[in-house]
Amino acid sequence: MTNILVFDTTLRDGEQSPGATMTPAEKLRMAHQLDALGVDIIESGFPVSSPDDFAAVRKIAREVRRPGIAALARATPGDVDRAAAALEAASRPRTHIFLATSDIHLEHKLCIDRAECLERAATAVHRAREHMAEVEFSAEDATRTDLAFLCRVVETVIEAGATTINIPDTVGYATPRDIRTIIETLYAAVPSLRDVVLSIHCHDDLGLATANSLAGIEAGARQVEVTVNGIGERAGNASLEEVVMALAVRADSWPYQTTVHTREIFRTSQLLALLTGIHPQPNKAIVGRNAFAHEAGIHQDGILKDCRTYEIMQPQTVGVPESRLVLGKHSGRHALARRYRELGYELDGDDLDRAYRLFKLLADQKKRVLDEDLIAIVHHGTMDDVPRVYRLRSLDVSCGTRRAEASVRLEDAEGNARTGEGTGDGPIAATFEAIDAALGVHVQIDDLVIRAATPGRDAVGEVMLRTHVGGRSFSGRAASTDVVDAAARAYLHAIDKAEHARALEARALEAAGDLWGV
Numbered sequence: 001m002t003n004i005l006v007f008d009t010t011l012r013d014g015e016q017s018p019g020a021t022m023t024p025a026e027k028l029r030m031a032h033q034l035d036a037l038g039v040d041i042i043e044s045g046f047p048v049s050s051p052d053d054f055a056a057v058r059k060i061a062r063e064v065r066r067p068g069i070a071a072l073a074r075a076t077p078g079d080v081d082r083a084a085a086a087l088e089a090a091s092r093p094r095t096h097i098f099l100a101t102s103d104i105h106l107e108h109k110l111c112i113d114r115a116e117c118l119e120r121a122a123t124a125v126h127r128a129r130e131h132m133a134e135v136e137f138s139a140e141d142a143t144r145t146d147l148a149f150l151c152r153v154v155e156t157v158i159e160a161g162a163t164t165i166n167i168p169d170t171v172g173y174a175t176p177r178d179i180r181t182i183i184e185t186l187y188a189a190v191p192s193l194r195d196v197v198l199s200i201h202c203h204d205d206l207g208l209a210t211a212n213s214l215a216g217i218e219a220g221a222r223q224v225e226v227t228v229n230g231i232g233e234r235a236g237n238a239s240l241e242e243v244v245m246a247l248a249v250r251a252d253s254w255p256y257q258t259t260v261h262t263r264e265i266f267r268t269s270q271l272l273a274l275l276t277g278i279h280p281q282p283n284k285a286i287v288g289r290n291a292f293a294h295e296a297g298i299h300q301d302g303i304l305k306d307c308r309t310y311e312i313m314q315p316q317t318v319g320v321p322e323s324r325l326v327l328g329k330h331s332g333r334h335a336l337a338r339r340y341r342e343l344g345y346e347l348d349g350d351d352l353d354r355a356y357r358l359f360k361l362l363a364d365q366k367k368r369v370l371d372e373d374l375i376a377i378v379h380h381g382t383m384d385d386v387p388r389v390y391r392l393r394s395l396d397v398s399c400g401t402r403r404a405e406a407s408v409r410l411e412d413a414e415g416n417a418r419t420g421e422g423t424g425d426g427p428i429a430a431t432f433e434a435i436d437a438a439l440g441v442h443v444q445i446d447d448l449v450i451r452a453a454t455p456g457r458d459a460v461g462e463v464m465l466r467t468h469v470g471g472r473s474f475s476g477r478a479a480s481t482d483v484v485d486a487a488a489r490a491y492l493h494a495i496d497k498a499e500h501a502r503a504l505e506a507r508a509l510e511a512a513g514d515l516w517g518v
């Protein structure tokens with residue numbers, strides 16, 4: 001069967017989703033999971049866009065060795081060189097250059113003519129090839145580009161050394177028929193296209209991203225660009241799980257294969273949701289909470305008799321845990337380890353000890369501990385992305401209908417106690433004020449999301465927030481059976497990140513001082 005390369009752009013195009021910003025440590029964590037998922041190429045960021053993005057690409061390039069690592073660049077020497085610098089340590093680096101080619105973009109955004117576009121594209125690709133062997137070129141807004149001009153662009157950049165040509169449907173405007181026409185025309189008009197890899201990159205503004213990606217593959221694309229959970233600009237990108245599972249389930253229609261380990265799909269989706277706070281809607285294909293839930297009596301009856309009656313794929317194929325009901329407070333460490341193994345997590349030593357401690361605490365508070373709880377535990381228990389500076393030692397809240405009061409006791413890294421009190425129109429506002437008072441800070445909240453991570457009255461509540469501290473944006477998250485407790489911990493998580501960033505900057509300044517003899 002023909003192989004289709006899976007180019008995952010969750011950490012670049014996906015991160016462009018409003019609110020999906022990740023720290024370099026979070027991106028690295030996600031990149032390791034994408035590696036476990038088996039994608040061929042990870043687009044790790046846009047190095048010139050910020051020092052954090054540069055750092056994230058560099059970290060991933062150093063530490064994630066199996067897949068190709070790509071970094072985005074505009075068609076300028078500065079961007080191309082910065083991408084190459086960030087990718088220096090990658091085992092298989094790829095610069096991904098993009099330049100708009102449609103008249104709308106050329107005239108109104110870039111204010112250049114077609115000749116200048118060809119010149120810039122060729123120069124940038126040529127320069128990138130001086131740094132590395134793999135160079136991808138994307139004709140931004142390709143699907144609204146004059147087709148004859150698109151053919152000239154593609155021919156020009158292949159001549160300049162591009163090894164992958166990507167056709168983005170940047171604004172999600174194309175239909176499957178448009179995609180087929182564009183790709184067939186390109187193959188007919190540009191013979192050298194057969195010597196490189198053709199790629200398809202679709203956005204979901206009309207809900208057609210998956211269908212368009214599959215149409216692209218039918219027409220000859222051998223790389224597909226996707227994101228986990230379909231996150232991305234505006235309505236998002238083609239979703240990895242949908243494209244991969246369409247190819248796997250309907251091999252009779254599409255005789256193509258990918259190297260994705262489908263059993264890692266659910267875990268990857270959950271990790272991304274945890275890191276970004278953006279959860280797939282319950283009815284999202286493949287990874288939504290209801291994707292394998294059967295409510296109607298007739299359906300349940302059919303499933304019990306033979307699951308093929310209402311299931312076109314089995315939940316286990318994509319790593320969705322088989323049974324929803326698991327352990328209770330009398331369960332032992334071995335049973336916990338075994339259940340984690342069934343869920344695909346190999347925990348031992350310290351990780352298992354920590355998960356077991358959290359599990360016991362939870363089992364004391366909840367009657368039933370579900371698989372979702374265990375997943376939340378393992379992520380919250382092992383994902384300290386920054387060193388903890390402040391710990392919550394106690395939190396007392398009293399509230400009426402319009403006013404709440406809170407008092408907190410925190411402990412800093414040296415073991416010093418810090419206490420504070422606050423009031424607010426609700427328990428969470430009062431708690432944040434009490435923490436501000438204890439630490440002498442003022443943290444601005446830009447976004448706060450509270451959700452039930454697990455079903456039922458005794459659900460685990462998860463709090464995700466985005467804050468502004470000292471002019472910079474930091475996210476925080478935590479889970480607990482009490483949402484006020486979770487909110488306090490999420491708030492401290494964001495403050496810890498701000499402290500960590502401040503310490504890193506101070507260290508960098510000190511190092512620069514040494515370098516310049518200051």
Ligand code: KIV
Nearest residue numbers: 098138140141168170
């Ligand atoms: O959608 C788009 O055009 C892009 C390019 C940068 C490839 O994401």
Ligand code: ZN
Nearest residue numbers: 013168170201
């Ligand atoms: Zn895109």
